[in-house]
Amino acid sequence: MSLSLLIDIASGALLLAGCLLVVSGAVGLLRLPDFYTRTHAGSLTDAAGATLLLLGLLLQADGWQSGVRLVLIMLFLLVTSPTAAHALAQAARRDGERLPAGDDEGRR
Amino acid sequence: MTGGHYIFWFVFVLMVIGLYAVISHGNLVKKLIGLNLFQIGVFMFYIALGKVEDGRAPIVEEGVEVYSHPLPHVLILTAIVVGVATTSLGLALAIRIYEAYGTIEEDEVIERDKAAEQDGTAELNGTAERDGVRGGEAGP
Amino acid sequence: MLAAAVIALLVAMALTLVRAFVGPRLYNRLLAINVFGTKTVLFISVVGVLSGRPYIFDIALLYALVNFVSTIAVLRLTHLDELLPSSDEGTAR
Amino acid sequence: MSLLVLMDVSLFTLLLATALAITRLRALYEATMLTALAGLLSASLFVVLDALDVAITEAAVGTGISTVLFIAALRLTRSREAVTPRRRLWSGGAVAVLLGATLLYAAQDLPPFAEPDTPVQTNPVTQTYLHESQEDIGVPNTVAAVLASYRGYDTLGELVVIFTAGVTVPLLLLRTRRRAERDEAHAGEEGAEGGTEPGTEHGTEHGREHSAEHGAEHGAEHGTEKGAEHRSARAVVMSEYRVLRVASKVLMPFILLFACYVLFHGDYGPGGGFQAGVIFAAGFVLYSLVFGIGEVERVLPWPVMLGLVPVGVLLYAGLGVANMALGGAFLDYDTLVPGHPEEGQHYGILIIETGVGITVAAVLIAVYYSFANRGARR
Numbered sequence: 001m002s003l004s005l006l007i008d009i010a011s012g013a014l015l016l017a018g019c020l021l022v023v024s025g026a027v028g029l030l031r032l033p034d035f036y037t038r039t040h041a042g043s044l045t046d047a048a049g050a051t052l053l054l055l056g057l058l059l060q061a062d063g064w065q066s067g068v069r070l071v072l073i074m075l076f077l078l079v080t081s082p083t084a085a086h087a088l089a090q091a092a093r094r095d096g097e098r099l100p101a102g103d104d105e106g107r108r
Numbered sequence: 109m110t111g112g113h114y115i116f117w118f119v120f121v122l123m124v125i126g127l128y129a130v131i132s133h134g135n136l137v138k139k140l141i142g143l144n145l146f147q148i149g150v151f152m153f154y155i156a157l158g159k160v161e162d163g164r165a166p167i168v169e170e171g172v173e174v175y176s177h178p179l180p181h182v183l184i185l186t187a188i189v190v191g192v193a194t195t196s197l198g199l200a201l202a203i204r205i206y207e208a209y210g211t212i213e214e215d216e217v218i219e220r221d222k223a224a225e226q227d228g229t230a231e232l233n234g235t236a237e238r239d240g241v242r243g244g245e246a247g248p
Numbered sequence: 249m250l251a252a253a254v255i256a257l258l259v260a261m262a263l264t265l266v267r268a269f270v271g272p273r274l275y276n277r278l279l280a281i282n283v284f285g286t287k288t289v290l291f292i293s294v295v296g297v298l299s300g301r302p303y304i305f306d307i308a309l310l311y312a313l314v315n316f317v318s319t320i321a322v323l324r325l326t327h328l329d330e331l332l333p334s335s336d337e338g339t340a341r
Numbered sequence: 342m343s344l345l346v347l348m349d350v351s352l353f354t355l356l357l358a359t360a361l362a363i364t365r366l367r368a369l370y371e372a373t374m375l376t377a378l379a380g381l382l383s384a385s386l387f388v389v390l391d392a393l394d395v396a397i398t399e400a401a402v403g404t405g406i407s408t409v410l411f412i413a414a415l416r417l418t419r420s421r422e423a424v425t426p427r428r429r430l431w432s433g434g435a436v437a438v439l440l441g442a443t444l445l446y447a448a449q450d451l452p453p454f455a456e457p458d459t460p461v462q463t464n465p466v467t468q469t470y471l472h473e474s475q476e477d478i479g480v481p482n483t484v485a486a487v488l489a490s491y492r493g494y495d496t497l498g499e500l501v502v503i504f505t506a507g508v509t510v511p512l513l514l515l516r517t518r519r520r521a522e523r524d525e526a527h528a529g530e531e532g533a534e535g536g537t538e539p540g541t542e543h544g545t546e547h548g549r550e551h552s553a554e555h556g557a558e559h560g561a562e563h564g565t566e567k568g569a570e571h572r573s574a575r576a577v578v579m580s581e582y583r584v585l586r587v588a589s590k591v592l593m594p595f596i597l598l599f600a601c602y603v604l605f606h607g608d609y610g611p612g613g614g615f616q617a618g619v620i621f622a623a624g625f626v627l628y629s630l631v632f633g634i635g636e637v638e639r640v641l642p643w644p645v646m647l648g649l650v651p652v653g654v655l656l657y658a659g660l661g662v663a664n665m666a667l668g669g670a671f672l673d674y675d676t677l678v679p680g681h682p683e684e685g686q687h688y689g690i691l692i693i694e695t696g697v698g699i700t701v702a703a704v705l706i707a708v709y710y711s712f713a714n715r716g717a718r719r
Binding site for chain 4: 112113114115116117118120121122123124125126127128129131132133134135137138140141142144145148151152155156157158159160161163164165166167168169174175176177178179180181182184185186187188189190191192193194195196197199200201202203204206207211212213215216
């Protein structure tokens with residue numbers, strides 16, 4: 001009984017933290033002034049928030065089948081999401097995406 | 109009545125947007141994008157028809173009685189793959205049109221066709237294709 | 249708690265979508281779409297736990313795997329590719 | 342229920358907003374990316390609406406294949422749309438509004454959403470598909486049962502459509518050797534006049550593309566020099582994108598493994614031939630995007646690929662003929678294992694799904710290859 005309660009509390013806390021990170025990351029993506037800071041907000045909170053959320057879900061999952069899949073999702077997400085963000089930032093730098101905000105002239 | 113139909117209103121708006129993009133935009137690729145949107149609307153319509161409250165995905169399990177209807181899923185599943193096949197065909201045609209006319213804007217293609225008709229069809233043999241590309245790209 | 253997670257994810261999706269709409273330029277949109285993909289994975293996972301069916305996670309798993317294909321496609325086909333065939337700028341650095 | 346309504350409404354609202362944004366954008370790359378986003382949203386909606394098989398297909402198609410094809414096509418054409426004349430907007434809007442009005446009128450006869458007593462649910466065929474199929478076929482995933490067994494003819498037709506596209510697109514885009522030679526001769530003739538004209542028409546991007554093209558035409562004279570330059574450029578790019586390469590290399594086997602899982606587990610969970618083929622193709626497309634089409638061609642040579650396109654269709658139709666030879670009807674899998682119709686159905690569905698998977702994967706890779714190759718030779 002107490003163990004299940006503990007698990008519930010832990011998973012709730014993880015989910016809450018994950019949600020906070022995800023929402024704050026989205027707000028950062030929207031509010032921050034230029035591409036690179038947005039990359040920072042987007043990708044960092046993405047990885048952390050996703051991990052926390054999935055851990056929280058893992059504690060609530062019933063059965064090993066769900067558990068294995070959740071762990072795999074977490075692993076793959078931890079590989080793909082930062083990779084894409086990294087490649088994106090690198091390509092943007094190469095392409096001359098400049099630091100100051102609001103440069104709209106280079107639009108194609 | 110509206111309460112029970114709300115999802116269909118969304119579907120219809122999506123279809124209308126897709127059709128609008130197909131008709132009003134002259135760019136062939138944009139037309140295909142609009143067609144994709146319209147397709148998504150149709151998919152949603154079918155799937156929404158098959159959905160049932162408190163139902164489950166149609167994978168039979170012990171002790172579950174209510175399932176969504178599998179038939180729309182089958183139809184749409186194949187339709188998605190057929191859709192990407194037809195989209196690729198459309199894109200291939202767009203590429204060929206671009207290479208022949210130097211543009212993928214519908215209006216410009218029609219104009220060019222009219223001009224070619226006035227010049228007489230004699231010009232339109234093997235070399236015309238290549239000339240079309242040059243003319244289209246180097247024009248102002 | 250799970251319902252709250254769903255709502256939080258939907259809010260995050262909406263905010264990300266706004267960034268994808270306003271841009272500016274391709275890269276901001278790409279970034280937003282990339283983040284949106286992760287949100288979708290999480291959303292599907294939460295729905296999977298909500299409904300208690302392990303096979304829903306298969307879809308989230310697939311998304312986690314192929315999420316970045318479209319991003320890579322844009323990078324590769326617009327940007328990298330200009331460098332590869334008989335490049336003018338790529339070798340200058 | 343209320344959570345379902347909330348998810349439906351908010352996801353649909355986001356989808357509609359995306360659709361509106363797509364119609365307004367004139368930069369086509371960005372519109373394509375937003376289409377990928379619409380694909381993500383619609384896949385989430387499919388999950389919410391319990392259509393898991395559809396969601397898995399849309400996941401691989403919407404984000405993977407379709408976007409890549411659009412981008413590959415855009416690279417070969419123009420990436421910015423011209424301003425649409427106002428009169429077109431009016432006519433388009435009028436037709437769209439007309440469609441909307443018609444649909445709204447017709448919607449009055451639609452059954453309410455998600456009610457258990459709609460005609461869809463009370464039709465006797467529902468009973469057949471959901472419950473009798475367990476005795477007839479014994480496959481828990483009724484979608485696979487309906488797809489491969491009850492509606493086997495239908496699926497064969499769909500597969501032939503895909504096959505046709507897979508034959509037509511390479512025919513349209515691939516240059517035969519003779520055509521290529523003829524084009525080269527033309528390029529040589531025009532080199533004197535055409536090569537000096539700078540491509541000034543549309544913006545920086547195309548200008549660069551054109552100069553690259555002209556460069557390629559002149560390249561015949563000093564090809565070796567170009568080759569070295571090309572190699573060094575390639576080395577620079579490849580070293581900069583090392584993270585990407587390693588990550589793709591790590592993910593690649595998992596994607597292919599997942600495709601196999603989806604194919605062979607399709608009887609018990611969401612999955613089947615169409616999904617597996619699409620995922621397989623997405624994996625190959627990813628690999629060729631990162632490592633170049635040449636690497637893929639080394640694994641899966643072009644003739645083999647083209648040869649695989651009809652193999653699936655032939656397998657499918659051949660199974661039907663085999664059934665007839667065994668004394669049943671076309672695609673009557675009961676005859677495969679005499680005395681055990683259920684086992685026969687199992688084998689039949691597995692063979693069908695494999696055939697579908699082979700053809701779908703081969704067609705999509707062939708299509709992608711045609712697009713990519715067209716770009717490489719320009």
